Structure formats: C-alpha cells, structure tokens
Amino acid sequence: xxxxxxxxxxxxxxxxxxxxxxxxxxxxxxxxxxxxxxxxxxxxxxxxxxxxxxxxxxxxxxxxxxxxxxxxxxxxxxxxxxxxxxxxxxxxxxxxxxxxxxxxxxxxxxxxxxxxxxxxxxxxxxxxxxxxxxxxxxxxxxxxxxxxxxxxxxxxxxxxxxxxxxxxxxxxxxxxxxxxxxxxxxxxxxxxxxxxxxxxxxxxxxxxxxxxxxxxxxxxxxxxxxxxxxxxxxxxxxxxxxxxxxxxxxxxxxxxxxxxxxxxxxxxxxxxxxxxxxxxxxxxxxxxxxxxxxxxxxxxxxxxxxxxxxxxxxxxxxxxxxxxxxxxxxxxxxxxxxxxxxxxxxxxx
Numbered sequence: 001x002x003x004x005x006x007x008x009x010x011x012x013x014x015x016x017x018x019x020x021x022x023x024x025x026x027x028x029x030x031x032x033x034x035x036x037x038x039x040x041x042x043x044x045x046x047x048x049x050x051x052x053x054x055x056x057x058x059x060x061x062x063x064x065x066x067x068x069x070x071x072x073x074x075x076x077x078x079x080x081x082x083x084x085x086x087x088x089x090x091x092x093x094x095x096x097x098x099x100x101x102x103x104x105x106x107x108x109x110x111x112x113x114x115x116x117x118x119x120x121x122x123x124x125x126x127x128x129x130x131x132x133x134x135x136x137x138x139x140x141x142x143x144x145x146x147x148x149x150x151x152x153x154x155x156x157x158x159x160x161x162x163x164x165x166x167x168x169x170x171x172x173x174x175x176x177x178x179x180x181x182x183x184x185x186x187x188x189x190x191x192x193x194x195x196x197x198x199x200x201x202x203x204x205x206x207x208x209x210x211x212x213x214x215x216x217x218x219x220x221x222x223x224x225x226x227x228x229x230x231x232x233x234x235x236x237x238x239x240x241x242x243x244x245x246x247x248x249x250x251x252x253x254x255x256x257x258x259x260x261x262x263x264x265x266x267x268x269x270x271x272x273x274x275x276x277x278x279x280x281x282x283x284x285x286x287x288x289x290x291x292x293x294x295x296x297x298x299x300x301x302x303x304x305x306x307x308x309x310x311x312x313x314x315x316x317x318x319x320x321x322x323x324x325x326x327x328x329x330x331x332x333x334x335x336x337x338x339x340x341x342x343x344x345x346x347x348x349x
Contacts, residue, residue: 035067039074040208047071066118069096073125080281082132084318097122120149165210168195204237215247224255249289258293265289280319288328291335304340307332
C-alpha cells in the first residue's frame with residue numbers, strides 16, 4: 001500500500017480497528033480477535049474460512065457480516081487492486097451497509113453502538129474505493145459520514161479508543177488537504193496527528209492499522225528514519241508483514257541507506273512473488289527499490305538484472321495499467337536503459 005497526497009486521506013480512513021478495550025461493546029465471542037490476528041498476519045484464506053463457517057451457522061451475525069467486509073477491504077488495500085476488484089468489493093460493502101443500517105433501529109445498548117461503529121468502518125472502506133477511482137465528491141461524503149459516526153461512538157462510550165484512529169485520520173487529512181476551506185479548523189492537522197499517535201499505543205493486533213497509517217504519514221512528511229523505526233515495531237509483532245516491509249524498503253531507499261534497502265527489497269520480493277495470487281504492487285515496489293539501490297551503489301550489472309527481471313515478468317495487463325505501477329516501471333525501465341545499455345529483457349514468466 002503506497003500512498004501520496006489527498007488519496008491517503010481516504011485510504012487510511014478505512015483502517016479503523018475493531019474495539020478491544022471496551023468490554024461493554026465487545027461481542028461475546030473471540031471472533032474479533034481471531035479475525036484481526038489473521039488479517040494482521042495476512043492469512044486471508046483462513047479468515048475467509050473462519051467467517052464463512054460462522055455465517056453458515058448464524059447468517060444474521062452482525063459481527064461476522066462486518067468482519068467479512070473488513071477482510072475484503074484489507075485484501076483490497078494489500079493488493080491495491082481497486083481497478084481489478086473494486087466493483088466486487090463495493091457490492092459486498094454496499095449490501096452489508098444496507099443490512100446493518102436497516103437493523104440498527106431494532107438494536108439497543110452495546111449492540112446498537114457496535115452497529116454504528118460497523119457502519120462507520122464500511123463507509124470509510126467505500127470512501128477508499130471511491131477516492132482511488134476518482135469519485136472524489138462521493139468519497140468525501142462517505143469519509144465525512146464515517147467520521148461523524150465514529151465521533152458519536154466515542155461520545156456514547158469514551159473507552160472506545162479504537163474509534164480515535166478513524167477520527168484522527170479524518171482530522172489530519174481534512175486539515176492537510178482541505179485546510180483552505182473556511183469551515184476547516186486551522187489546528188485540525190495537528191490534532192489528528194496526535195490522535196493517530198495515541199492509537200499506535202493500543203495492544204497488538206489493534207495497533208497495526210494505527211502504526212501503518214502513521215508510517216505513511218511520516219513518509220509523506222519525509223521523516224524516513226522515524227517511519228523506519230515505527231515499521232520495525234510492526235515487524236517485531238509480525239515479521240513477514242508486507243505492510244511494514246513496504247515501509248522499511250521505501251524509507252531506507254529514500255534515506256539513501258541502499259545496502260539495507262537491498263536486503264529488505266529482496267525479502268519483500270520473495271514474499272510477494274510466493275503469494276497466491278502474486279502481489280504485483282509489492283513485487284514492482286521491491287524491484288524498484290532493488291534496481292535503484294544497486295544503481296546508487298554503483299553495481300550496474302545487478303541493477304540491470306533486477307530491472308530486466310521485473311520488466312520481463314508476465315504481469316496481468318490490468319495491473320500494468322495502475323498509475324503507481326506504471327510510474328515505478330517507467331523508472332525501472334530508465335535504470336535498465338542506463339545500466340543495461342538498452343538490452344531488451346527476456347520473458348521470465
């Protein structure tokens with residue numbers, strides 16, 4: 001998941017975690033903790049199996065319905081497959097939102113509060129998709145609706161600190177990207193940053209989305225060393241998490257720590273290519289870092305080999321069209337032209 005400018009505002013808004021410290025709101029089972037742990041470890045097939053079995057037993061389980069959307073949203077963010085899987089995700093999110101919204105009036109107490117929280121999470125997820133596919137007006141409306149619901153949740157139960165992440169992200173990017181609007185408070189960005197920082201101190205795995213969100217904010221601010229340090233804490237909890245391997249690769253590369261960047265680029269490449277399906281977004285990033293680092297270290301032959309390898313991969317056309325992949329592949333092509341003296345790469349599957 002690589003982000004920049006206003007697009008981060010909508011993408012990170014969806015990364016709200018599920019409640020962990022509010023006993024009155026938690027469901028009376030371990031479905032949440034089990035699912036969140038599987039998502040943190042990127043074990044999506046196991047999560048789908050767990051939720052599928054639960055919904056087969058209890059089709060009306062609101063918790064499982066919401067977690068199924070959260071699961072598919074995590075996959076969408078992981079693979080950055082908005083143009084490939086966006087329609088399918090939208091249909092699931094929209095239908096689940098309608099089901100939960102219609103049930104809300106008949107719920108009371110903790111069940112009602114939890115349902116409001118779920119609606120906020122789904123609205124944030126829909127805003128991501130709309131923002132990433134250019135529907136900015138609807139994205140802004142859904143992002144605002146999500147933040148409004150999260151504020152209502154915290155007003156009813158101030159112990160639900162997990163809602164603070166979504167609110168903090170909304171405040172931060174509202175101030176950063178839309179601070180020129182007369183109705184946006186001048187302190188919104190600073191307030192949001194502090195709210196996100198507070199969210200990183202939640203226990204594992206609920207700290208994961210907050211840490212990842214803050215990492216990308218720090219990279220956007222060019223605070224690469226701090227982003228790298230924070231990513232290390234995420235990897236200490238989940239050593240193979242590509243969400244944080246991405247951060248380390250890019251932060252080390254941009255901080256000119258090319259030798260270290262090579263090591264993490266190799267690790268990210270190996271994990272990304274071994275996944276089923278291949279994570280093309282991560283694989284291209286890893287080879288961008290590898291080719292660029294080798295080139296900066298004066299290792300032209302290795303730079304050309306890395307560039308030729310990824311250019312020669314049989315990447316599906318729908319992924320080659322993605323803007324960030326097109327940008328990185330263009331830069332990789334320039335490295336191949338420089339260090340490989342224009343040799344054409346061979347197809348390597």
